[in-house]
Amino acid sequence: MQPTDKQIDALRELINIGVGHGADVLNTMLNSHIQLQVPYIKVLSPDELQREMETNTENRLASVKLGFKGDTSGTAELIFPAESASKLITAFTGDEGDDLNLDSIRAGTLNEVGNIVLNTVVGSISNILKFNLKYSVPSYVEGDSTNLLPPEIGSDTVILLARTRFLIEELKIEGDVALFFELSSFDMLLEAVESIIVCEGVNTI
């Protein structure tokens, strides 16, 4: 089932709400002014995602993963080009990174930042759509675009990709929030979104 424009709008708004909460938490935690923006979202197949990653980012990527199961199942990932990940950690901690391979301490920090953003995004989806979900422990993965995709990904996997922009003072760092769903789970997501649109209208989510 292909999402309609209205459904895409509603999904973008859901993700925007989550990302907005994420920015609030990051601001509270780090005592600095961070803005998070989602310039666009896209619905992609695994092949399209692969192409998107290869075109838009360098080869080396850093990612934080959060698996979820329940009324809908899938994996949420926050993906950064390794250089952006390193800059982001430096912006948060003031600790200068030496290279693109994050050491386990800096990886732990990225894991926490990713955890905050993914929790608020997935949390807002589950709260608003009233999904009951169980979560896996978040994990950090580093590699190229081929080994960042969840292992269970199949050709019928649908990916909701939200470009996420971190604005920290004069720094602008871009990453992607990618939500991977099996087709049936994605259809369930769209049905839930549709029911919200019908009941409450997109703007009142």
Added chain:
Amino acid sequence: MMKQEISMQGFDVLDSAPVGMCVIDRDYKVIFWNSCLEDWTGINREDIIGTDLRERFPHLKDPKYHIRIDSIFEGGPPTIFSSQLHKQLFSSKLPNGEPMIQHTIITAVPAQDEDDFNALFAVQDVTELTHLVMESKRAERALAKLNEEITEKNKELETVIHVTSHDLRSPLVNVQGFSKELCYTMEELASILNDVEIPQDVWENLSPIFEEDIPDTLEFIQASVSKMDTLLTGLLRLSRLGRAALNFEDLDMNAMLSDIKKSFEFRVKEAGMSVVTGDLPPCIGDAVQINQVFSNLVDNALKYRDPEKHGIIKITGERKGGEVVYCVEDNGLGIPEKNQKDIFIIFRRLDPKSTEGEGLGLSIVSKILSRNNGGIRVESTEGEGSKFFVSLPFVRDKNKRGENSE
């Protein structure tokens, strides 16, 4: 006695886990506090179970903690408090008195009332890991700084070599020119003296000065000037090598060695030698410089041939991991073991009298290979011959290589 009376609501199984673990309910009341946390914090479970965790750790009242912990009681996703951003969630000291660095993950676990959730804290001691990472970072930084300094010093040295060899040349040209002038003057003086009648006893004194002392001295001066000129030329070549721009490309080594063989054809025939090449894998490097490397090695094999044998130069290559190792082998004079470590050092010549040259060839080869991300080593037996092993980066994309070479 007290311990047995405390209900840990079924979490007892986690008591001996090698990580700090505690469980709280939505009022932050401690339900479970494992042995590890008792050791780390010095707080016994009898004293903390049933109390508000925030009384012991007031920083948890700060929104930066409680906003994220509160979401757990709604069954929200696990929450991470990483070591770099928080240092420690539960104030703890190591046996040496140093503060412990912690990485904590909090997950939702169903409460006894099935609609509710408790928060399970899993606290990992990452102090040692953090120190190891810091230590390795410090070492990396020191190494990078040292490398930077060495590169800077090398540049300085190259500049000094370039400037001095260039500047020394002008006075040398003067010495060369004026010593020649002196030769002509002496010839002129000799011819004038020939036309003048000189008493026999005076001539006997003058003759060795005019016919031996002065000409011999001038010959020494000119030979030394010529030697110094060769050395300065060599130094200039070496310093230019360090400054030359490199053009890295995929190299078809079969084609390159075939060209080199052609250029040495005459000398090889003249020396009654033969050159055999195997199938050579491609590599990456600067074509002009790599050609210079192999030309130099073939030239050396010709220079140091054993006149008693039919000389054979064999060039082979094989891929080893990410690099290709080429071997230039000869059955010439070989290099005595004690001299093998010196042959890549500038101006070192094993037998300066028997062959011409400035003692720069192998130091240039070594420098070229280092700039081309490669290397060189030698295996040699005196009287049997030498093997020079040249390593260079391998061309990864074989298909591309094939297309280019066809």
